[in-house]
Amino acid sequence: MTRPVVATIAALFKRGHVLLVRRANPPDAGRWGFPGGKVDLGESLEDAAVRELAEETGIQATAKQVFTAVDAFDHDESGVLRHHYVLVAVLCSWVSGKPLAGDDALEARWFPIEQLGSADLALSLDVEKVAKLGAQIHSNRAFELGF
Incomplete structure (x- = not known):
């Protein structure tokens, strides 16, 4: 039996902006989404998010907190499920x-x-929802820390 694959997405905010990448590969090739990818065996969610962020964007960051998770389903042309990813969102700084x-x-x-x-902005599913939630948490953290 095939099982869902755990992956992370790095949510990075700076001055009212969010960092997104346009995906080169399925699922959602050509659409904008968060930098991210599969978690390696023995790797923490936070470490995976920071690693994937650096690999996909060249940006160095630190992980602050896991804040939500979403499902991503990859279907073939006939509607058959190929992959099920569980994307764990990590707020990064x-x-x-x-x-x-x-x-x-x-x-x-x-x-x-x-x-x-x-x-006119082709986003992957749930990107707007996750970005707005992450931005709210980021703003609250910045306020609490005096930034």
Whole structure:
């Protein structure tokens, strides 16, 4: 029996913007989503998120907290389920670097949070919802820490 695959997504915010990558590979090739990928055996969720963020964007960050999880289903053309991913969102804090697409990303860019609802921006499922939740938590953490 095939089981879901655990993966992380790195939610990184800076000055009212969120970092997204345009995916090169399925699922959701060509769509914008969070940098992320599969968790390696023995790797923590936080370490996986930071590693994937660096591999896909060149940005160095620290993991702050796990804040939500979403399902991602990959179906073939006939509707048969190929993969089921459980994406665990990790709030990260920027340390250094500028977005530069790498690994399996076609592009990497900062987007204003309010632009995510725009019809002309092809987002992966749940990206807007997760980004808004992450931005709210990020804002609360920044306020609490005096940033």
